[in-house]
Amino acid sequence: MVETFVAAIEGGSAPREPVLVEGACERARWELDTSGVRPLVEAMTSGRSPSPHWVDAVLAAARVTKVNPQVEARVGSYVGQDAMRGKPVAAFWPAESRSDLAALIVQAAGQPSQTFRHVRGIASLLLDNARLILWRTPDLGPDRLIVEVEGVARDGRSNLALRASEERYRRLIHHLPIALLQVDGRAMAPTHDRLRAEGVEDFAAYLEAHPEVVALARERVRITEVNRSAETLVDGENLIGPIGPLFAASPGALARILAARFEGHRNHSEMMKLRTRAGRVLDVRLTVTFPAPPEQADVTLVSLEDLTDRIRTEAQLRQIQADFSRAARISTLGELTTSIAHEVNQPLAAILTNAETSLRWLSRDEPDLGKVRQLTTRVAASARRASEIVNRIRSMVARRVPERSLLDLNEVVYESLLFVRHDLETRSIALSLNLGTRLPRVLCDRVQLQQVIVNLLVNGIQAMAQGSASGGSLDLATGALGDGTVSFAIRDRGPGIAPGDMSRLFEGFFTTKEEGMGIGLAICQSIVAAHGGTIDASNHPEGGALFRFSLPAATAA
Amino acid sequence: MPNVPVIAIVDDDEAVREALTDLLQVTGFESRSWASAEDFLADAAIGEVDCIIADVRMPGMDGLQMQERLRRRGSDTPVIFITSAEDPVTRRRALEGGAHAYLGKPVADALLLEHLRMALGGG
Numbered sequence: 001m002v003e004t005f006v007a008a009i010e011g012g013s014a015p016r017e018p019v020l021v022e023g024a025c026e027r028a029r030w031e032l033d034t035s036g037v038r039p040l041v042e043a044m045t046s047g048r049s050p051s052p053h054w055v056d057a058v059l060a061a062a063r064v065t066k067v068n069p070q071v072e073a074r075v076g077s078y079v080g081q082d083a084m085r086g087k088p089v090a091a092f093w094p095a096e097s098r099s100d101l102a103a104l105i106v107q108a109a110g111q112p113s114q115t116f117r118h119v120r121g122i123a124s125l126l127l128d129n130a131r132l133i134l135w136r137t138p139d140l141g142p143d144r145l146i147v148e149v150e151g152v153a154r155d156g157r158s159n160l161a162l163r164a165s166e167e168r169y170r171r172l173i174h175h176l177p178i179a180l181l182q183v184d185g186r187a188m189a190p191t192h193d194r195l196r197a198e199g200v201e202d203f204a205a206y207l208e209a210h211p212e213v214v215a216l217a218r219e220r221v222r223i224t225e226v227n228r229s230a231e232t233l234v235d236g237e238n239l240i241g242p243i244g245p246l247f248a249a250s251p252g253a254l255a256r257i258l259a260a261r262f263e264g265h266r267n268h269s270e271m272m273k274l275r276t277r278a279g280r281v282l283d284v285r286l287t288v289t290f291p292a293p294p295e296q297a298d299v300t301l302v303s304l305e306d307l308t309d310r311i312r313t314e315a316q317l318r319q320i321q322a323d324f325s326r327a328a329r330i331s332t333l334g335e336l337t338t339s340i341a342h343e344v345n346q347p348l349a350a351i352l353t354n355a356e357t358s359l360r361w362l363s364r365d366e367p368d369l370g371k372v373r374q375l376t377t378r379v380a381a382s383a384r385r386a387s388e389i390v391n392r393i394r395s396m397v398a399r400r401v402p403e404r405s406l407l408d409l410n411e412v413v414y415e416s417l418l419f420v421r422h423d424l425e426t427r428s429i430a431l432s433l434n435l436g437t438r439l440p441r442v443l444c445d446r447v448q449l450q451q452v453i454v455n456l457l458v459n460g461i462q463a464m465a466q467g468s469a470s471g472g473s474l475d476l477a478t479g480a481l482g483d484g485t486v487s488f489a490i491r492d493r494g495p496g497i498a499p500g501d502m503s504r505l506f507e508g509f510f511t512t513k514e515e516g517m518g519i520g521l522a523i524c525q526s527i528v529a530a531h532g533g534t535i536d537a538s539n540h541p542e543g544g545a546l547f548r549f550s551l552p553a554a555t556a557a
Numbered sequence: 558m559p560n561v562p563v564i565a566i567v568d569d570d571e572a573v574r575e576a577l578t579d580l581l582q583v584t585g586f587e588s589r590s591w592a593s594a595e596d597f598l599a600d601a602a603i604g605e606v607d608c609i610i611a612d613v614r615m616p617g618m619d620g621l622q623m624q625e626r627l628r629r630r631g632s633d634t635p636v637i638f639i640t641s642a643e644d645p646v647t648r649r650r651a652l653e654g655g656a657h658a659y660l661g662k663p664v665a666d667a668l669l670l671e672h673l674r675m676a677l678g679g680g
Contacts, residue, residue, distance in 0.1 A: 342614060342641040345662045349639070350572035352663035357580045360666075375579060382572050425569075425616035 027133075027150040028070040032089055034105055035143040036061035041109045058102040059090035065144070074126060075159040094159055096296060097122035097132060104134045105145065112142040123293070125162050127151025179230035179304040183243060185261065185290070186297050187220035192262055203259040214255045218244030224298070233284075233304055235276035249273035249281055261290050274304065282308045321526075322401070325448070328523035329396050332455050335462070335516075339422040344389050347382035354379045392418060395447060396454075402445040404531075406554055409442060409449075409478050409486050410435045416453035423461050429472050436479035440553035442486050448527045452535075455520040456490050456547050462513065463494025463545060480553070485533070487550040496539040505537050524549070562677050565634075566590035567597045567611040567623065573662075577610060580666055586673075594623035606634055608676050610669075612662075613640040613647060621647070624654045635676035639664045 040061055044054060051057070064084050072081045075092045084092065093101055100122045108116045117135040124130035130151035136144060173180060191213060200206050207214055221243045231237055234246075247254045250272035260268035269287040276282065285305040291297050333340070354375040361367050361375075396419070413435065417424075424431055442449075457474070464472035475491040497505065504510045506525040511518030528535045533551035540546045564586050566577045574590040581588040591597040594611070595618055609627075613620040624636050635657040640647075643661050651659045658672040 338642075345641040346570040346573055349663040350570070350576040353573075353576035353580050353666060356666035357576070357583050360580075360583045371579070371583075375576075378572065378575065385572075426614045426619070428617055 026070050027148045028074055029068040030064060030071055030089065030147040030149075031066040032105070032145045032147055033063045033065050033143055034061070034109060034145050036063065037105055037109045038112070038143075041106055044106075045110075054106075055099045055102040056090060058105055059093060059098060060088045062089045062105055062145075063087065064089050064092070094125065096125060097130070100132055101134075101147070104132065108134060108136055108145055122149075123296070124149075124151060126155075126159065127153055174227045176227060177229055179233040179306075180227045181223050181230050181239070181246075181302040181304070182225035183221060183288075183300040183302050184224050184298040185217075185221045185300045187222075188217055188258065188261070189297070191216070195262065203262040204256070207255045207259055214258065217254055217258055218242060218247070230304065233276070233282070233306060234274070235278045235280070246274070247272075249275040253286065257288055260288070266290060266292060271307070282306055283311045284308075322399070324519070325451070325523050325527070326397070326399055328455075328519045329447075329451050332451070332458055332520055333393060333396060333419075335458055336419060336423065339420070339426070340389070340393060342426075343422050344386050347386040347389075350382040351379050351386075354382070396450065398447075400447065402448055404443050404445050406441040407444050407446055407449065409439055409488060409551075412444075412446060412449045413453060413476060413478060413488070415446075416450045416457060419450075419454050420457045420461060423458075424474075427461065427465060427472075429461060429464060429474055432473060432475045434475065434477040436477075439478060439480050439486050440484075442531070442551045443554040444531050444551065448531075452524045452527050452549065453488065453490075455524050459520065459547075460490055460492035460494070460545070463492045481550060484553050485550040486553050487548060489546060489548040491540050491544055491546045493544045496543060497537060497545050502537070506535070561585070561587050562607040563605055564588040564673070565597065565603075565606040565609040565611075567594060567609060567615075567620070569593060569612065569615045573612070580669075584670055594618040594620065594626075598623065598626055603632075608657075608673060609634055609636045610673075611636060611638055613638055613642045613651065621650055621654060624651070624656060628655055637669070637672050637676060639669065 037058055040054075040057055044051075064087055067081055067084055069081070071092075072084070075094065089101070090098075100120055104118050104120060107118065115135075115137055118133075120132045120134075122130050122132045127149070128151055130149060133148040133150065135146050136142070140146070195203070195206065219242050223239050223241060223243055223246070226239045231239065239246075243254070253270060253272045256270065257268055267287065267289050269285065272284060272286050274282045274284045274286075283306075285307055287303045287305075289301040291299050358372045358375045358379075361372050413433075417431075423429075460474050464474075472493045474493075475489075477487075477489045479487050481487050498512075501510075501512060506521050507518075508522040509518040510522075525535050528549045528551065531551055533549055535547070535549035537545060537547050564581050566574050566581075566588055567590070568574050568577070569592055571592070574592070578588050578590055589602070589606075591600065593615060597603065597609075598618075611620045611623065618626075620636075620638055620640070627634065627636070636655070637658045637660065638651055638656055639660045639662050641662045648659045657676045660668060660672065
């Protein structure tokens with residue numbers, strides 16, 4: 001009965017296998033008087049659930065009667081053997097194995113008339129392979145226990161020196177510039193065991209279906225210690241207590257942490273929102289490290305890193321990049337202004353002349369209404385045409401968030417050609433199109449891809465405009481390369497790229513044009529790279545410049 | 558019967574050609590149109606034309622080159638340019654090449670007809 005009681009209070013772990021190890025070093029040896037323990041045990045087993053402070057109560061009731069020099073060296077050097085006599089073992093026993101000792105004492109108390117011997121592995125700051133050996137023989141009487149601790153000493157320090165060292169680290173952690181919280185998650189251990197016993201495997205799904213488990217965690221998992229940075233981060237001083245408020249702004253996070261714990265992970269990390277006492281909402285990276293033996297089960301470490309500023313800066317940077325990209329589009333279109341104006345002027349000229357002609361007809365004594373109808377129909381058609389041109393320009397210039405979709409590269413090439421069609425015609429530039437068939441689609445933003453192609457087209461046209469007054473040809477080609485990429489190439493018959501310019505071609509603000517801003521190619525490279533592709537420039541062996549870019553083909557989705 | 562002047566329209570844009578044809582019709586002129594300078598120069602009917610209205614920027618041969626060819630052939634048919642290419646350099650070249658007028662697109666009908674009448678009247 002005592003065994004099951006012990007098993008119950010220790011959270012269901014199976015009793016350790018007793019093993020006798022021949023120690024190679026001096027064991028610490030205690031003799032304890034456990035007469036005060038038996039009434040306690042009787043009170044505890046009378047049916048009520050165990051008090052959480054039973055460990056301290058038992059160790060307070062067990063008194064030291066004798067210790068050997070090893071014990072004095074390890075834990076009692078500041079009082080000496082003699083002064084330890086008569087005091088509760090609670091005053092000296094190290095924290096990491098207190099519950100083990102208490103459990104064995106209780107077990108022994110439950111078998112007063114029998115020979116009792118029990119060995120258990122324990123955690124120890126001083127020793128490797130530490131073992132606790134407890135026994136009682138009939139000649140000692142029912143209230144005397146011998147307790148021995150054996151193990152290989154890690155170093156020559158005493159427990160006292162270790163406590164001092166621990167204090168130094170405690171102060172260090174308190175002042176670390178990272179917010180740290182110590183959390184006691186043992187309250188969830190019974191739930192964990194129960195779920196494992198029930199065969200639950202998908203903890204995330206279970207927690208979603210049973211929000212009461214997460215609610216329990218919110219209340220019973222407790223923050224037990226915080227460092228100064230944590231207090232500053234959360235804007236509050238008394239953070240000790242239930243962990244629920246920490247997740248007020250990120251309700252899903254606690255469930256995910258619980259699932260990670262139940263799944264046996266050592267760490268869990270995620271970005272989450274944290275609401276400070278003052279009401280600010282921060283973007284923090286939360287990292288949880290769960291305890292694993294021989295660490296103490298009540299120490300779960302939580303660190304919080306405030307990334308609010310960094311995230312805000314990243315958002316600003318993205319905005320600036322979008323603005324820059326837009327500026328490049330406007331700049332490229334600026335180089336096409338004359339041809340754009342001309343393109344719009346044609347339908348406008350038709351509209352004006354047709355409208356004025358209609359008025360002349362209508363001012364006659366016998367207006368030819370059939371004619372007027374015909375002219376008015378033409379006005380409408382021309383107006384629509386002008387509107388399409390304006391829309392095309394507007395979409396290229398608009399401030400927008402890039403939107404990727406599956407695109408046919410050839411289609412985008414045709415759309416891009418519309419922007420420069422007039423320039424090609426008026427300069428008598430021959431266009432040769434060698435477009436691959438059945439190209440795999442690419443996942444790209446349409447306007448950005450048009451921007452790249454239009455920029456390359458404008459560059460090619462201008463390269464040839466420097467030479468003769470008219471003529472020249474542009475060769476465009478698209479194809480699917482065997483390595484899962486789709487490529488575009490454009491070759492002009494201009495003077496080519498000067499060797500000295502080659503390495504700086506894609507640099508920002510590099511230009512060989514008098515009126516050029518030099519951001520076109522830089523943005524082209526940035527767009528192509530952002531889509532996972534590459535762009536390069538070279539001189540064609542038979543003259544002119546050759547620009548190529550390739551993009552990864554979209555994988556089947 | 559008085560001789561109705563025949564006006565040549567040379568412009569690559571179909572909508573512009575149609576609109577000018579209708580304007581000339583309602584104002585009592587006859588007109589014929591060509592989509593390119595090359596087509597116009599190759600056409601034998603070129604001799605019957607009393608005035609030419611042309612665009613400057615066209616694919617292939619542009620309007621100024623067409624004017625130059627006409628002068629070399631000894632033609633003195635007046636040429637009126639209506640064009641979007643409003644830059645001063647092209648304007649000067651056109652006028653120095655003998656153009657009667659250099660007007661911007663879109664052109665008001667009254668302005669065009671005035672220049673047309675002046676060009677024909679001088680004939």
